[in-house]
Amino acid sequence: MTDGTPISDPLAPRDAAIAGFALDGTVKGVPPGARLSLADIASQGWRLPEMPLPLAVLRVDVLRRNARWMAEFAQRNGLSLCPHGKTTMAPQLWNLQLAEGAWGITVATAHQLQVARRFGVKRVIWANQPIGRIAVDAAFDALRDPDFDLFVLADSLAVVEGLAAGAARAGLSRPLNVLLEVGAMGGRTGARTVETALEVARAIAAAPGLALAGVEAFEGLLSETAQVDAFLGTLVATARACAAEGLFGTEEVLLTAGGTAFFDRIGPRLAAAGDLGRPVRRVLRSGCYLTHDSLGYEQAYRRMRKESIGLDYPPGDLRAALEVWAHVQSVPEPGRAIITCGKRDISADTGWPVPLRLLRDGDLAKAMPFGAFHKVTGMNDQHGYLIGPADGLLRVGDVVVLGVGHPCTTFDKWQVIPLVDEGFRIVGAIRTFF
Template identity: 40%
Template sequence: MTSSAIDVAPILETILDGRTKGIPATTAPFALGDIADKNWNVLREDMPLPLMVLKRSNLDYNAHVFLDYLSANSLSLAPHGKTTMSPQLFDEQLRHGAWGVTAATINQVQVMRHYGVSRIVLANQLVGKSNVLSLVADMNSDPGFEFFCFVDSIDQIENIQRHLENTVQSRPIGVLVEIGASGGRTGVRHKEQAMAVIKALRAAPDQFSFCGIGAFEGAIPGLEQSATPVNDYADLIIEIISDTPQSAYADLDEFILTGGGSSYFDIIAERFKTLKISVPVRVLLRSGCYVTNDHGACRTAQEEARQDPNRHWNSEFRPALEVWSYVQSLPEPGLGFLTMGKRDVPFDAGLPMPFKRYRPGAGFLDVGECDIFSTNDQHAYVRLERDSDWKVGDMICSGISHPCTAFDKWRFIPVVNDEYDVIDGVLTFF
């Protein structure tokens, strides 16, 4: 069963004007839903640069590729919403078969709930009075809201219980016990710890419902050498579940087993699919970056998966995010500057990569040998060939590395067709 699509109509009524990054300064206020009527085109310089755009054709392509993979392997998906924090894109993901949406913080949960997401996995620890009470209040007010969070210690369980002492719960909080890796991020490290946490949850059935196991393989030490640690980690998880007393989950309609970020989801899926217990198992991936992929870290991870004969991923996502900027200065041979910087593009997992050049009045030109080697807040430093024919005013299209830290720099992102006509727009809520 998938989660129902959500109501994004209120977002389309949002008024934009020249104060909005990416909107021409002289534009009178208008509703986002009317943006296609503006007949703007990026290559005509109708919109100010820098500008991050979403390619409609590649968004659709990625959605269908992943849906085919999920269907062929009997997998479920709760894409990580932190990647885009765009309810409009959540809606598209749900319409393409997502079972739910994943959040990393209660604030993200609140945004998702505001627009009607009815099934959410908080792939993180639920800690603190305000977070606990707001979550329980939402569950109490909406019987149709399904929620699951990660728990990895008895201390965390007791922290939640302390804040629930004077609170009436209409139903228990859904809990997934998180298994971690030594030297990695959160999660219990050993089988004995996992059993103790499960026992503590089962001892408080009015407050908690043990629903399965959560994991994240992307922060395991040693991945810079090979993907082998992912296999070992997945095997540990299967071993822990296999040794869990049947009584811990015998009353469940299904056992949720969730992992799978954006780089090793195929390994996790293959390992998790081997689990056989007395109740149905839902193998739930939480990949988020597939929706746009990128020209950097995500693309590299996908290529490595396809080239590894032991992996189970043979498809290819297409990068749907592009950032356009102007050449603003060529102060010396071999050095250029673009009108974008840390405020506009990610830099945590690699710098942007110029791959297209457009000169107004002349058309597309060869971008030449070039690379961005540094960024300031609003400048990108570009190393050029000394005889480069770049000119001030040329429009440079760059790919990015790491969608999660690209979306958070833009409140408004135009959606364009392959001719760069603006046909739609999305808003983000970071």
């Protein structure tokens, strides 16, 4: 490595497609006039805030702690962790999660599956229905690698029909593992009743080239813990019904759920399934824990710790690792500042960004926390509106550090995101593959 990073470091850009990724001023966040590869970033001596802003950054010490914390949480509570790779679409970050003990990586599309395979992931849950010949054939093509394990979803007879046709085309000796998906009324995909789910399960079990491997759900769109608990109860009831009919066709049964807002409910609720006649693996698919956030997931985490439903939590807490830095470019009215960060730079789908700290004259040692009265109240493509007391605090040229909500839709705005240490020196970077 040109930057001296130990090759054992999972964040190191080991693959040529990442390490050799050519960077110049046409790549967002790279200084004008620079010409280098991603692997060379750490040796440049760059430091915040002396970079083109806006800039998304990852606090590498927090990132590593979050990865270790969630791996330990899963281990302490009898869960396997298969985090959503779509959150970051960054193979270096997947490597970190796998190095910390993740059982596999979850994807949602055929494209994401290809990225996972390309960068050496060996176990994937495709937490979606493969629809259309290209997607279905991509699933069976992955099975040609004897060292690769894949699970896909089905929630209807039509999906099973498409998968069975793909199995016939592929002519493989090993079956495709299919997870029966259950869903909530008014929600997203998934069979809505145990009776409907059983119909689908029977079709999977009867189809040559397919094996019913377990039951899956996504609870992340629900808003209350009581709703989540009831929904996971449906998953458990469905698994018991499948077991009673002898429909499972794999050595162990997967029971899996997992957004990040309710990861505390998954273990205890899935444990209620009891004996299903063969070993049961309870799989948590949370992805946003890795960077956490400053809005919804932080609130959800505080709710979890307050309710404390008998879980074994590791020491410490999840913390926000992803930030976006921007300049104040105009103070056109008292109490109203325009910042150089908009919807092209940071997520806004779950709430406006949170102003965290203010820096003046590049002095990191004198960074000031924002008070409760400073808020981002809107954004355009490249501008944000920061409102606060008419006290003259904000000046043109100041640097504003913003916390994000829903990290997924910040990651997808950046090809390259620098890794910064505790002194905000840039010590590397990750590449995304959206």
